[in-house]
Structures are given as C-alpha cells and as structure tokens.
Amino acid sequence: MNESADQLSERVREVQSLTVQVAETVKIVDAISKQLNEREKVLQALNTKLLEIYYSRAWRIIQLLWKIRLSSYRQ
Numbered sequence: 001m002n003e004s005a006d007q008l009s010e011r012v013r014e015v016q017s018l019t020v021q022v023a024e025t026v027k028i029v030d031a032i033s034k035q036l037n038e039r040e041k042v043l044q045a046l047n048t049k050l051l052e053i054y055y056s057r058a059w060r061i062i063q064l065l066w067k068i069r070l071s072s073y074r075q
Contacts, residue, residue, distance in 0.1 A: 053059055
C-alpha cells in the first residue's frame with residue numbers, strides 16, 4: 001500500500017509540474033498573440049498609407065513623368 005501511495009504522490013507531482021508548464025506556455029502564447037496583433041495593426045496602417053499614395057494624383061504624375069523620361073532615353 002505504501003508503494004501505491006508513493007506512486008500516487010509521484011503522479012500528483014507530475015500533474016502539478018505539467019500544470020505549471022501549461023500555464024507558462026499559455027503566457028508565452030498570449031504574449032506572442034499580442035505581438036502578432038500589434039504587428040497586424042501596423043501592417044494595416046502601412047497598407048492604408050500605401051493605397052493612399054498609390055491612388056493619389058501625385059503618384060499618377062510621377063508615373064507619367066517616369067514614362068516620359070524612359071521614352072526620352074529610348075530616342
């Protein structure tokens with residue numbers, strides 16, 4: 001019976017250890033998830049800014065000037 005109590009005690013320690021490991025892993029996953037969300041917000045902001053530039057008149061003018069410049073080199 002003493003052996004069973006020892007085995008049970010060992011199992012309890014294993015479960016406690018695993019519980020601690022799971023809690024630490026959850027904290028790490030939460031931290032990574034938070035970082036990912038922050039980077040996603042930055043990416044969305046940068047994409048918005050890029051689209052603003054791409055659809056602006058200034059961008060169209062730059063493209064036109066670039067085409068003129070390229071055509072002047074070909075001649």
